[in-house]
Amino acid sequence: MSVAGQRPAVHQVLATLGYGDAIGHEVLGIQRVLRTAGLESDIFVETADRRLEPLTRDYRELVDASHPDNLLLHHFSIGSKASRTAYALPERMALIYHNITPPEYFVGVHRTLARQCFRGRRELRAYVDRCELALGDSEFNRQDLEMLGFPRTEVLPVVPDLSRLDLPPNPFVAHQFDDDWTNILFVGRVIANKKVEDAIRAFHAYHTLINPRSRLLIVGIFSLFERYLASLNHLVAELDLHHVHFTGHVTDEELVAYYEIADLFLCQSEHEGFCVPLVEAFYMRVPVLAYAATAVPDTMDGGGVLFHDKDPMYVASLMDAILSDEALTDAILERQDAAVERLRRKDFEGTLLRFVDRMLKSPRTGRGRVAFDFWEQFDDGERLEALRLYRPSLYKALPFPAEADGDTDPRRAAGVRS
Numbered sequence: 001m002s003v004a005g006q007r008p009a010v011h012q013v014l015a016t017l018g019y020g021d022a023i024g025h026e027v028l029g030i031q032r033v034l035r036t037a038g039l040e041s042d043i044f045v046e047t048a049d050r051r052l053e054p055l056t057r058d059y060r061e062l063v064d065a066s067h068p069d070n071l072l073l074h075h076f077s078i079g080s081k082a083s084r085t086a087y088a089l090p091e092r093m094a095l096i097y098h099n100i101t102p103p104e105y106f107v108g109v110h111r112t113l114a115r116q117c118f119r120g121r122r123e124l125r126a127y128v129d130r131c132e133l134a135l136g137d138s139e140f141n142r143q144d145l146e147m148l149g150f151p152r153t154e155v156l157p158v159v160p161d162l163s164r165l166d167l168p169p170n171p172f173v174a175h176q177f178d179d180d181w182t183n184i185l186f187v188g189r190v191i192a193n194k195k196v197e198d199a200i201r202a203f204h205a206y207h208t209l210i211n212p213r214s215r216l217l218i219v220g221i222f223s224l225f226e227r228y229l230a231s232l233n234h235l236v237a238e239l240d241l242h243h244v245h246f247t248g249h250v251t252d253e254e255l256v257a258y259y260e261i262a263d264l265f266l267c268q269s270e271h272e273g274f275c276v277p278l279v280e281a282f283y284m285r286v287p288v289l290a291y292a293a294t295a296v297p298d299t300m301d302g303g304g305v306l307f308h309d310k311d312p313m314y315v316a317s318l319m320d321a322i323l324s325d326e327a328l329t330d331a332i333l334e335r336q337d338a339a340v341e342r343l344r345r346k347d348f349e350g351t352l353l354r355f356v357d358r359m360l361k362s363p364r365t366g367r368g369r370v371a372f373d374f375w376e377q378f379d380d381g382e383r384l385e386a387l388r389l390y391r392p393s394l395y396k397a398l399p400f401p402a403e404a405d406g407d408t409d410p411r412r413a414a415g416v417r418s
Contacts, residue, residue: 008069009040010356015080017056019049020252022276023075023098025161026137028055030073033349034356046082059085066091071359076127078120087130094359095127095134096156099141099273099295105192109228124148132359138274140295152365154355159348160276162283162340169257178261181243182214182323185262185286187255187277188269190222190229190246195291197235198268198310204239205316211323215243216266219250219258259284264323267291268310275299279343282336287322287329289315303339305332 012031018024027043034041043055044062057065059082068090076083077098086093100121106114125148127134134150136142137158145153177183184203188194196218203216222229229246236244250258265281267290278299281288288304290296297306307318322329387395 007039008071008360009042009065009067010034010071010073011040011042011044011062011065012073012075013044013059013062013082013086014075015046015078015082017043017045017048017052019051022158022160022274023077024049024052025276026096026158027075029159029161029348030352033352037353039356044082044086046080062086062089071132071356074127074131076120076124078116083123087126092359092364093127093131094355095131095145095150097124097134097136097141097145097273099136099144099271100124101193101271105271109192109231110225113224132362132365133355135355138295139298141273156351156355157343157346157348158274158276159343159346160279162280164252165256165259165280165283167253167256169260170251170253171257173254173257174261177215177217177258180213182211182263183261184214184216184319185219185258185265185281186217186267187219187258187265187280188267188275189220189225190218190232191225192228193271194269196232196268198291198312199266200232200235200239200241200244201312202266202268202310202315202319203244204241205312206319207241207243209313210316210320215245216241217245217247217258217262219247219255221249222246223249255280256284259286262286264289264319265304266315266319267296268315269293269296272296272299278304279340282340285333285336287332288336289318289322301339301342303332303336 012027014023014027017027031041031043042057042065044059045056046059048056062085066089070091072086072089072091072093073096074083074086074093075096075098078100100117103114103117103121106117128149128151131150132152134145134153135156136145136153137156139155142153142155184206186196186199190196199218200216203214207214232246247254247258259281262281262284263286265278265286265288267275267278267288269275269291270293272293272295274295278288278290278296282303288300290300290304290306291310292306292308300306305318305322307315322332384395387398
């Protein structure tokens with residue numbers, strides 16, 4: 001909290017701090033920069049991976065830590081109670097936008113997430129007049145903010161922490177797959193917008209018609225998306241493919257091993273705000289073949305090979321062209337090395353601190369407008385949460401009216417006006 005004679009605090013607030021994901025790395029990196037610069041900086045969340053919980057504070061504590069001179073860096077990806085609480089506080093605010101996946105990707109595979117993405121996109125518009133500055137972590141995201149009507153937008157570049165890829169590779173993974181077969185790799189969460197089914201179809205064409213001594217390694221967590229995973233397994237069975245491997249969550253050492261044994265990185269994702277695994281593959285010197293959608297071309301920055309036609313035979317022919325031509329592979333890797341070097345030269349620390357300094361010195365431009373009973377609802381939510389945790393039988397017996405969209409949680413703060 002800011003007091004007389006002290007610099008304002010610069011806190012971060014977000015819905016969830018995940019372990020090992022791109023947003024989590026960025027949040028922790030921002031905190032390191034701010035604290036090194038002598039600023040008080042905490043991370044306020046609704047939920048966090050248990051391994052990161054000691055580094056965070058509950059978002060409800062933000063109310064007590066609040067001061068009008070402070071600055072909130074609000075990481076927006078989906079709508080949340082933490083988001084609405086931050087909106088209502090008197091602090092200056094900068095939005096850091098990680099993009100919201102269009103909800104139609106999740107209809108039929110994850111209805112709750114589809115609803116959250118729809119609400120998040122709708123809620124985002126309420127921040128147009130609330131923020132001093134809206135930051136996209138890619139040019140694609142900045143343009144999205146501009147189209148939504150945010151008057152002041154900038155890019156806060158993502159500079160991934162690649163040091164974790166310098167760890168020794170897991171020997172078991174290397175022993176399993178480091179042979180004379182061709183390893184096609186995809187790294188990323190197994191989720192509908194990644195269009196893993198398109199990668200499977202392209203691999204089927206390559207494996208069946210060009211190189212039967214090949215396998216597809218799909219490395220990434222699929223928890224909470226079991227229905228989508230089941231559809232992928234059904235597709236694999238339909239195509240009679242026997243060399244598609246879903247690894248699930250992996251350690252950093254295992255991830256290093258998968259990159260080291262990979263011959264080609266194939267990405268068919270249709271919606272990305274940045275896509276850190278592309279940069280990781282560049283760094284690990286794996287040639288990348290990627291569908292040119294959303295932020296992918298900007299992230300690749302002249303490295304790798306982009307394609308615009310998802311026809312499986314066409315993609316398979318591109319895979320073969322890269323894998324069968326050593327000179328072409330070397331040229332691709334050279335361009336990827338140059339792209340990584342350009343990314344690492346970006347001054348993330350200096351850019352962040354310049355934005356913070358500018359916002360703290362500029363006249364205030366935004367304040368949240370909330371319903372008259374917002375804080376009364378907030379207090380009611382606190383009491384209901386205590387009941388849920390300590391008197392669950394009583395909590396379940398309470399007569400909560402269902403809303404039109406099926407949301408029966410009365411603790412959802414509904415006071416933000418768009």
